[in-house]
Amino acid sequence: MIKHFNSEEIMAADSFFRRNLINCLSGFKSLNLIGTQDGEGKTNLAPFSQVFHIGANPPMVGILFRPTTVIRHTLDNILNTGVFTLNHVTSKFYQESHWASAKWETSEFEATGIVPEYLNGFKAPFVKESPVRLACSLLETQTLKVNQTILMIGSIDSIYIEEIGLRKDGSLDLNALDTVTVSGLDEYHVGKKLGRLSYAKPQTKPEEI
Amino acid sequence: MIKHFNSEEIMAADSFFRRNLINCLSGFKSLNLIGTQDGEGKTNLAPFSQVFHIGANPPMVGILFRPTTVIRHTLDNILNTGVFTLNHVTSKFYQESHWASAKWETSEFEATGIVPEYLNGFKAPFVKESPVRLACSLLETQTLKVNQTILMIGSIDSIYIEEIGLRKDGSLDLNALDTVTVSGLDEYHVGKKLGRLSYAKPQTKPEEI
Numbered sequence: 165m166i167k168h169f170n171s172e173e174i175m176a177a178d179s180f181f182r183r184n185l186i187n188c189l190s191g192f193k194s195l196n197l198i199g200t201q202d203g204e205g206k207t208n209l210a211p212f213s214q215v216f217h218i219g220a221n222p223p224m225v226g227i228l229f230r231p232t233t234v235i236r237h238t239l240d241n242i243l244n245t246g247v248f249t250l251n252h253v254t255s256k257f258y259q260e261s262h263w264a265s266a267k268w269e270t271s272e273f274e275a276t277g278i279v280p281e282y283l284n285g286f287k288a289p290f291v292k293e294s295p296v297r298l299a300c301s302l303l304e305t306q307t308l309k310v311n312q313t314i315l316m317i318g319s320i321d322s323i324y325i326e327e328i329g330l331r332k333d334g335s336l337d338l339n340a341l342d343t344v345t346v347s348g349l350d351e352y353h354v355g356k357k358l359g360r361l362s363y364a365k366p367q368t369k370p371e372e373i
Numbered sequence: 374m375i376k377h378f379n380s381e382e383i384m385a386a387d388s389f390f391r392r393n394l395i396n397c398l399s400g401f402k403s404l405n406l407i408g409t410q411d412g413e414g415k416t417n418l419a420p421f422s423q424v425f426h427i428g429a430n431p432p433m434v435g436i437l438f439r440p441t442t443v444i445r446h447t448l449d450n451i452l453n454t455g456v457f458t459l460n461h462v463t464s465k466f467y468q469e470s471h472w473a474s475a476k477w478e479t480s481e482f483e484a485t486g487i488v489p490e491y492l493n494g495f496k497a498p499f500v501k502e503s504p505v506r507l508a509c510s511l512l513e514t515q516t517l518k519v520n521q522t523i524l525m526i527g528s529i530d531s532i533y534i535e536e537i538g539l540r541k542d543g544s545l546d547l548n549a550l551d552t553v554t555v556s557g558l559d560e561y562h563v564g565k566k567l568g569r570l571s572y573a574k575p576q577t578k579p580e581e582i
Binding site for chain 2: 166177193214225226308309
């Protein structure tokens with residue numbers, strides 16, 4: 165059976181119901197902990213599901229921040245210091261990662277027990293337990309006219325990867341790395357591989373590689 | 374063991390290696406087939422891993438399109454007709470979905486065997502087999518200065534969901550829906566649920582709900 169919501173029904177729905185539903189519609193989302201520091205060196209750590217690929221040459225990521233109607237430490241810290249880290253979350257600490265989204269007075273590292281690490285003099289803290297860690301710098305921000313969401317673009321300056329998950333062709337085995345994905349606002353999953361497929365050409369159906 | 378790439382090493386890497394690596398860094402990505410028509414009614418279907426949540430009130434999605442150095446039928450069709458559909462991919466047709474990314478002369482529906490369906494007079498084709506289908510309209514496009522990537526924002530006008538995957542609180546059970554996620558350029562997975570966690574508060578560690 166198929167459930168249909170038209171435009172009026174979507175807008176007439178309970179706001180909690182609508183928020184859950186719309187947040188799930190795009191499908192599985194990436195999950196990264198963003199590590200930052202403020203001007204006084206106080207650390208901050210926050211889970212984000214809106215990090216995506218912008219380009220490989222040069223390497224860049226994009227991050228969406230909801231409208232700044234409340235205090236956004238992560239965004240403020242990046243605008244102030246110009247740097248941040250991205251850290252994959254694994255099944256071993258996805259609960260602590262979720263907890264980092266609470267409104268803490270202290271640093272989320274101290275509060276949740278997630279361990280910070282500093283690498284090669286980079287000013288923002290990495291997550292010690294994370295199997296994929298990126299050092300990034302602010303390139304630009306744009307505000308979306310439609311709803312004041314902020315799109316931030318960052319350059320990827322340095323990459324740290326657990327070798328067990330790095331294949332010879334450069335691709336990552338996210339299952340070996342135990343990388344977690346999120347759906348909606350609060351549901352966490354690991355991946356169960358279906359297959360890797362050959363480059364798509366009209367003549368023959370793609371095959372597993 | 375941890376493998377480290379600094380900025381110079383990333384840029385000096387083989388371009389195929391770099392493309393695979395950078396495409397994997399954000400983690401798991403959403404996977405949607407975008408259905409469109411051109412001005413003459415010729416249908417087009419293409420897999421996209423760059424669809425994300427922009428807002429729930431009103432409901433909006435964002436899609437990133439690589440720079441328009443080659444013909445982009447999906448983007449052209451949306452700019453011409455103003456409408457498109459988003460369709461989740463399942464394990465039953467992820468190979469056909471991947472095949473739809475080949476350079477076809479004919480419609481990808483005919484070429485791959487994926488069946489189109491028209492619902493409630495909407496001008497763009499849906500994927501009949503898909504458990505989550507959205508009717509969307511173009512709101513605006515922006516070009517990112519950093520690399521000419523195009524960010525398109527669309528409104529979600531109508532939603533069709535297999536009831537088996539719709540929970541009472543509005544969230545979707547992506548595992549029950551058999552929704553597929555993609556990593557890098559060519560690797561497909563379903564989700565294996567770890568848990569759903571309570572709203573994060575400082576006092577107590579989040580629990581499974």
